[in-house]
Amino acid sequence: MNTLQKEPILEALFEGWEALDQVLSPLTGDAWFTPTPLPGWTVHDVVAHLIGTESLLEGIPAPHTSIDVRSLGHVRNEMGAFNEQWVEGLRGCAGWEMLEKFREITARRRVELARMTDEMLAAETTTPVGPAPYLRFMRIRVFDCWMHELDIRDALGVPGEEGDRRANIAFMEIGDAVGYLVGKRGKAPDGSRITLELTGPLARDIHVVVDGRARVVDELPAEATTTITLDSRLFTRLAGGRTTAVEHPDDIRLTGDTTTGKRIVDNLAFTI
Template sequence: MSSERPVTVVDQGEVLGGLFASWDAIAALLANASEEQWRTPTALPGWDVHDVVAHIVGTESMLSGIATPEPDIDLGELEHVRNPIGAMNELWVRSLRGESGAELLQRFGDVTGRRRAALAAMSTEEWNAPTLTPAGPDSYGRFMRIRVFDCWMHEQDIRDALGRPPADSELTGPDSRLSLDEMAASMPFVVGKKGKAPDGSRVLIALTGPLAREIRVAVDGRAALVEDFGGAEPTVAITLDGLQFTRRAGGRPPMAGRSDAVDYQGDAVVAAHIVENLAYVI
């Protein structure tokens, strides 16, 4: 396919390292889970831990060329299915609900094993080729960075459901860093479109804790990520824990055991409106 806009070029080895680390973390987290734990509800409407893993299995199966299951009900009747992507996800979730946790974990290992081999064998040209992604037309590599983000977020959903929040040391790997890279790429949309920051705004989002970083968005006709503000001070500064930032941006409740406090500096009205509209994930 062709794309009118330039594609995002990301390092193949780096992204695959993050994706494989995320799959490994999920497998380790659930290795000894009881059937009751597999059926624990998560913060995602309508889904328990089993459903979250089934969703990941379904996506990787689809990317392996396996046909999507046929619907067994009218998905429009389900309140938590709000768009075509959600409907496709639900088809896989429903088709795998009859499997035990152990069976699903085996399936997870099988499909991610096949995906590891296929992704590692991709040429640079294939990796950088434009394709359709959940963020619109972009490179296949960007698509896989989105997969890191999706799998990492779901690992945190599982941890939240099971009462096993991550230790600081579990938030320092490539999967965490790449997930934040992906989220940072969406902050111009959050700040400019959803947060409606006025022209001339210089917004600093300062993350603390093991996911510490600074995300800068300048609004000059349109919002864009910038390395710095050219020596100018931010008009808005928002400071919060990095993990809680990911929870807010993902439309999830706070993770237990970490402060969810948010500090505003500068234009408090604009800052509050941005924070109120941080959730952007479909």
């Protein structure tokens, strides 16, 4: 796992909030209700989720809703139900109100994070990936905010930077999951040597060996048995469950053991 460093993570989180503010500030009227790649969620709903998660971290309870959010088709687990409470609870707010609420809660979070000591940031807490240091949770927040910024940009057709420092920190959350995605979800057989060749703004090679279990390594001990080549922008959206490999047959190149390669790209989604 990558070493957690306070300053880069918190600075990336603050930059993410600023980037979201810049994307949302020009929106008026129906633009707030543009559907995003997330099933059942508009731009308004995504922002409600972001407000809700930061509110949770400030100890603010979710609003009461008049409907059973667990009955909604796109709610698959308790985390999804919690998110949907905020989506439903803020549904009646106008766009400008949502932006103000987002600014208010992120301002509070800045103050709270600024006062936290190294010991507090290192303390174990409950996170979406299980017990982990609070600072790891903040790196997950960088990833979540970055992914949702991409959701909003994709929905609105507003391009953004996908290869800066913030993107690289957010991408660590995906990188840490690659072994699981290749071994458990992709079911790469024992003895496999997989290389993911990413092009584009987050260009890099990710190597995985399967020897009892799948793990990411700096270099393969021998030639890759399967090589998967695709743009990092597509890889990010596949890992986030925003699209599927079937929808991009001409954008993914497989060489070597293509059966394993196809199974891997068909099972890259790992977000809740």
